[in-house]
Amino acid sequence: MDTSFVLPLTGWYEKNRRALPWRETKDPYRIWLSEIMLQQTRVEAVKAYYTRFLATLPTIADLAAADEETILKLWEGLGYYSRVRNMQKAAQYVMTHYSGVLPADYDALLALPGIGAYTAGAIASFAFDLPYAAVDGNVLRVMSRIAGDMRDIALDATKKAWKQYMETTLLTRSNAAVLNQALMELGACVCLPVGTPKCDLCPAADCCIACKQQLQHMFPVKSGKKPRKIEHLHVFFILCGNKIAIRKRGDKGLLASLWEFPNCSASVNPRQALSALGIVPSAITPLSPQKHIFTHVEWHMNCFFVTARQKDADDALLWVSPEELHARYALPSAFRPMAQEAERHMEDSGQIESKI
Numbered sequence: 001m002d003t004s005f006v007l008p009l010t011g012w013y014e015k016n017r018r019a020l021p022w023r024e025t026k027d028p029y030r031i032w033l034s035e036i037m038l039q040q041t042r043v044e045a046v047k048a049y050y051t052r053f054l055a056t057l058p059t060i061a062d063l064a065a066a067d068e069e070t071i072l073k074l075w076e077g078l079g080y081y082s083r084v085r086n087m088q089k090a091a092q093y094v095m096t097h098y099s100g101v102l103p104a105d106y107d108a109l110l111a112l113p114g115i116g117a118y119t120a121g122a123i124a125s126f127a128f129d130l131p132y133a134a135v136d137g138n139v140l141r142v143m144s145r146i147a148g149d150m151r152d153i154a155l156d157a158t159k160k161a162w163k164q165y166m167e168t169t170l171l172t173r174s175n176a177a178v179l180n181q182a183l184m185e186l187g188a189c190v191c192l193p194v195g196t197p198k199c200d201l202c203p204a205a206d207c208c209i210a211c212k213q214q215l216q217h218m219f220p221v222k223s224g225k226k227p228r229k230i231e232h233l234h235v236f237f238i239l240c241g242n243k244i245a246i247r248k249r250g251d252k253g254l255l256a257s258l259w260e261f262p263n264c265s266a267s268v269n270p271r272q273a274l275s276a277l278g279i280v281p282s283a284i285t286p287l288s289p290q291k292h293i294f295t296h297v298e299w300h301m302n303c304f305f306v307t308a309r310q311k312d313a314d315d316a317l318l319w320v321s322p323e324e325l326h327a328r329y330a331l332p333s334a335f336r337p338m339a340q341e342a343e344r345h346m347e348d349s350g351q352i353e354s355k356i
């Protein structure tokens, strides 16, 4: 592989990098937080979450001591809530074993909950200038194209091979932070995953086999994913007086231990499902059906606005006011469109004025 792209690439990055709040710091906590938030989430969406999270929990000690509802609320809408739960576990470990300071040691970082090879490499290089690679999808795409490499990037073996190559051939203590970020930035802004990469703007074009052969679309090679499982659900927005029913999900699996609107399989009759919850409805109004896509599952939801006569029901239900729901309980994104439509329905019908 022709490695003469390294200097032009780092020079290009210094001139062209986007100004992002987590790039203005060497604070390992802030870098760690940004990297965890950026997994599965767009840069633009992360900015506001990042700022709000740090305003509430500015240090590892604050994160370690926060109550669960606070951290989930700060994460509300970002999804993949295990990310922030693991961050808190790691913060507590760091408080106990490292006096509240993230260790400047790749293997010690890798041993913390929720920190994998990518995140450990990012923290080690960005915060501590250690020559470890942070190999994400952007980096794999860029490296595959420059090298004309046909290995399947969905395979762990390919990721490991690129990581090892970068750490033995490209990265040094003096360039690790900038080169890792430059490769990511090139993948995000120039060497795009869909459409045509902007090779005419690329500082690595002179070394790039895919570009020279006009075969950019052939790289990277990535084997297909399994199709998602589709689950059909009935979901109930149940209002009794001015209280709304929510409940906590089980502590295992999808959206573990998060709050949700009561729901059941769509194979069950909705009235029977409500009866099983101890709900006596005075009116059931269909809302718009909703679809939510998770990594491996799709939920197709039939949504209902239920006005209940009584709520002496199932102990598993918690009855909260719209203000409490808004201020205190983290509601996964899957339920937000339904909650917003139910809010409009309440306002239209004069049942309540508060915002959810």
Ligand code: SF4
Pocket: 142, 145, 146, 190, 191, 192, 197, 198, 199, 202, 203, 204, 205, 206, 208, 209, 210, 211, 216
């Ligand atoms: S020259 Fe084109 S294909 Fe090659 S790394 Fe640059 S943008 Fe990607």
